[in-house]
Amino acid sequence: MLEGKDIGIKFGKRWLYRHVNFELKSQHVLAVIGDNGVGKTTLIRAILEQQKLTEGALTWPDKKPVIRYVPQERPDAQDFPLRISEFVSLSFDQGIRPWMTRAEKDQIQHILDDTHLVELADQRIDQASGGERQRSYLAQALLVDPGLLILDEATANLDNIAKYELMDVVKHYRDHHHLSIIMISHDLEIIKEYADDYLLLKPEGSEFGQVKDLDVSQLEVGNQDHA
Structure with a gap:
């Protein structure tokens, strides 16, 4: 590769x-x-x-x-009171928006499930633990199937x-x-x-x-x- x-x-x-x-x-x-x-x-x-x-x-x-990159920490994740599901969706080219296709919603749900974040989807990322934030960074990276x-x-x-x-x-x-x-x-x-x-x-x-x-x-x- x-x-x-x-x-x-x-x-x-x-x-x-x-x-x-x-x-x-x-x-x-x-x-x-x-x-x-x-x-x-x-x-x-x-x-x-x-x-x-x-x-x-x-x-x-x-x-x-x-290519997608996952750092040890992202200071910007502490700056915005986004829900974890919203933060993950930022990986889409158009970012957060009031509408999403059914395929996009299904894709987000699938990645949240794979990264064990379904029950935390509505939690604010700035209030998540270190492990929860790291899984959120990973979910955001994997969302676009790199x-x-x-x-x-x-x-x-x-x-x-x-x-x-x-x-x-x-x-x-x-x-x-x-x-x-x-x-x-x-x-x-x-x-x-x-x-x-x-x-x-x-x-x-x-x-x-x-x-x-x-x-x-x-x-x-x-x-x-x-x-």
Whole structure:
């Protein structure tokens, strides 16, 4: 689905990394990992075309898919007293409006059911718990049936029950909706349970392979980075 070839990103005179190579296979989960500050989120921004590569290329062998991004938190969700169902519907191109087609209403109901939000549909998102908000972000992303889902530390602030519940939904969509996933995570349990492949970013380059072959001693498990 996506190939990264000899990628390098430079800020001023400092290289974050160079010679990064990886591939995302269809219906696979790729975990992007590495120490704090190495530039994991910066690579995601490049995939989202919000950051230019200094060298190398990101290529889509087939047609570029619909991409949706789920962050760890969204400050804007606290600014508007929207019901969760209204927040989820923002994913539609025309956003919230007083009319919706039957197909759109059914689609919202279906995604609320899949993400276990039906009973919370009328609750204000700014009053929801962290886990409920995260499922709302996921529901909004999945509403338009994307081909690529990007999770940026999406489980970082969740308890064990909530994070596995969230990732089980992601796994279901991968298996049944031909979804591919890139996730940034420091959670080794989640990586081992749900990821197929990994991209370990280092200042001097990268390491790409299958998660079953990952040497976890290379990892610094801790807080997220925003580089």
